[in-house]
Amino acid sequence: MNINEVPQDKKNFKDGDKAPKKVMYVTTQDGSYTQTQSAGWEAENLALEQAWEEIETQLQEEKILVQENKVSPISYYMKKNRMDLPILASYVSMWQWRVKRHLKPTVFKSLSDSILKKYADAFNISIEVLKNVD
Amino acid sequence: MIIPFQHQSQAHCESGVTSNLFRHHGLPISEPLSFGIGSGIFFAHIPFIKVNGMPGTTYRVYPGKIFSNVCDRLGVKSRSEKFSTVEAAMKKLDQNIENGIPSGLQVGVFYLPFLPEVFRFHFNAHNLIVFGKEKNTYSISDPVLENSVTIEYEDLAKARFAKGYPEPKGRMYYLTHVPAMKDVNLPLAIQKGIKQTCFFMTSPPIKWFGVNSIDFLSKQIRNYPTKLDSRKSTLYLGNLIRMQEEIGTGGAGFRFLYAAFLQEASQITNNPYLKELSEEMTRIGDQWRNFAYQTARVCKSRGNDVMGFGEIADLLHSIYLSEKQFYNHLKKVYP
Numbered sequence: 001m002n003i004n005e006v007p008q009d010k011k012n013f014k015d016g017d018k019a020p021k022k023v024m025y026v027t028t029q030d031g032s033y034t035q036t037q038s039a040g041w042e043a044e045n046l047a048l049e050q051a052w053e054e055i056e057t058q059l060q061e062e063k064i065l066v067q068e069n070k071v072s073p074i075s076y077y078m079k080k081n082r083m084d085l086p087i088l089a090s091y092v093s094m095w096q097w098r099v100k101r102h103l104k105p106t107v108f109k110s111l112s113d114s115i116l117k118k119y120a121d122a123f124n125i126s127i128e129v130l131k132n133v134d
Numbered sequence: 135m136i137i138p139f140q141h142q143s144q145a146h147c148e149s150g151v152t153s154n155l156f157r158h159h160g161l162p163i164s165e166p167l168s169f170g171i172g173s174g175i176f177f178a179h180i181p182f183i184k185v186n187g188m189p190g191t192t193y194r195v196y197p198g199k200i201f202s203n204v205c206d207r208l209g210v211k212s213r214s215e216k217f218s219t220v221e222a223a224m225k226k227l228d229q230n231i232e233n234g235i236p237s238g239l240q241v242g243v244f245y246l247p248f249l250p251e252v253f254r255f256h257f258n259a260h261n262l263i264v265f266g267k268e269k270n271t272y273s274i275s276d277p278v279l280e281n282s283v284t285i286e287y288e289d290l291a292k293a294r295f296a297k298g299y300p301e302p303k304g305r306m307y308y309l310t311h312v313p314a315m316k317d318v319n320l321p322l323a324i325q326k327g328i329k330q331t332c333f334f335m336t337s338p339p340i341k342w343f344g345v346n347s348i349d350f351l352s353k354q355i356r357n358y359p360t361k362l363d364s365r366k367s368t369l370y371l372g373n374l375i376r377m378q379e380e381i382g383t384g385g386a387g388f389r390f391l392y393a394a395f396l397q398e399a400s401q402i403t404n405n406p407y408l409k410e411l412s413e414e415m416t417r418i419g420d421q422w423r424n425f426a427y428q429t430a431r432v433c434k435s436r437g438n439d440v441m442g443f444g445e446i447a448d449l450l451h452s453i454y455l456s457e458k459q460f461y462n463h464l465k466k467v468y469p
Contacts (some may be wrong), residue, residue: 090297
C-alpha cells in the first residue's frame with residue numbers, strides 16, 4: 001500500500017471515536033517502507049460494528065429467553081460480558097458442564113449464595129442484580 | 135519510581151514491545167526487524183478451535199514466540215515468569231521497577247480501562263511494558279497507543295490474571311543481558327528468522343497451517359452459503375477482517391510489516407534480491423487488502439450476495455498461489 005492510499009475512516013459507533021490511531025507500514029514514492037498513522041478503515045469498521053450489532057441482538061434474544069424462563073440470568077450476563085462457556089467456567093473455577101447446568105432456570109433457582117457470589121464477581125455485579133435481568 | 139523510558143508507538147504489540155525493550159537497553163532493533171527475526175509471520179485457519187465462537191484464524195505465530203525467537207537469535211538473555219497468585223505477580227513487578235528494569239507483561243484487553251470499550255473483548259495475548267509506579271498507579275507503555283498511559287493496581291492485576299485461552303497467569307518478561315550492537319550478528323539472525331518462516335509456511339503436512347491453509351480457508355468460504363445461515367457466515371467473514379486489520383497488524387495481516395522487514399534485511403545483508411521479494415510481499419499485502427475490502431462488501435449484504443462468496447473464495451485462492459510462489463522464492467535465498 002502506498003502512503004497516499006492510507007484510509008482515514010473513523011469509527012462512528014459506540015466509543016469508537018476514542019480509538020487510537022494505529023501504525024501502518026506503507027511505501028513512499030521511491031518504494032521504501034515507512035511508518036504512518038491511520039484513523040481506521042471502512043472495511044474493518046464495518047466488521048467491528050457488525051460484531052457489536054450481533055452482541056446487541058443476542059442480548060435482546062437472551063433477555064426474552066430469561067423472561068420466558070428458558071434460560072437463567074447467568075446466560076444473559078455471560079453474553080453481556082462477551083464471554084463464552086469456557087471463559088466463564090474459568091472465571092468461576094468450575095467445570096464447563098457445571099456452568100452449563102447453571103444456565104437452566106430451575107437449577108439457577110436452587111443455587112446457594114456462595115455459588116451466586118462467584119458469578120456475580122465474575123460479572124462485576126451484585127447478587128441482586130444477577131437475579132434480575134435489567 | 136519512574137524509569138526514564140522512551141515510549142514509541144508501533145503497529146503490533148509483541149514485536150513493538152520487543153523493539154522498545156531492546157532500544158531501552160541500547161540495542162536499536164526496529165519493529166519490522168524484530169518481527170522478521172522473530173519469524174512472526176504465519177497463517178493458520180483451524181475451524182474446530184473456536185475463539186469467542188468463531189473459527190480460529192491467525193496471521194501470526196503463537197504469542198510469546200516472537201520475543202523468545204529474537205532473544206535467542208541476537209544473544210539477548212531474558213527471563214520469563216508466571217505466577218500462581220496475584221500478590222506474588224504484583225510484588226515481583228514492583229521489585230523490577232524498583233531495580234530500574236522495565237518489564238513486559240502479557241495481559242487480557244478486556245480489563246484495560248485505557249482502551250475504548252469498542253475494542254475490549256476477551257483477548258488475552260496483548261503485550262505492554264510497565265516502566266514506573268507511583269503509589270497505586272503504574273506507568274504503561276502500550277505500543278499500540280500514541281502516548282504512554284497509567285493504570286491502577288486493581289485493573290492491572292485483573293488484566294494480568296484474565297481467564298480464557300491463552301491465559302496470561304501474570305506472565306512477566308524482561309531482559310537480563312543485552313550484548314552491544316557490534317557483537318550482534320544481524321545477518322545470521324535474519325537468516326535464521328527467514329529459514330524458520332519458510333519452514334513454518336511451506337512444510338506443515340496438514341491443511342490447517344501455513345500457505346496450504348489459505349487455500350483451505352478459500353474452500354471453506356465457498357461452502358459457507360450452503361453450510362451456514364446468513365447470520366453466521368456474515369459473522370465468520372467479519373471475524374476474518376478483524377483478525378487481519380484490527381489494531382496491531384500494520385495492515386494486511388502483518389504482510390506489510392514483513393515486507394518492511396525484507397527491505398531492511400536487504401540493506402543489512404547487502405542482498406538486492408530481498409528487496410525484490412519485499413516488493414513481491416507488498417503486492418501480496420495489497421491482495422489481502424482487496425480481499426478484506428470485498429469481504430466487507432459481502433458482509434454488508436448480510437449473506438444475500440451468494441455470488442460474493444465465490445468471488446472472495448477466488449481472491450483467496452489467488453493469494454494462496456501468490457504466497458506459495460513467494461515462499462518458494464524466499465527459500466532460495468538461504469538454501
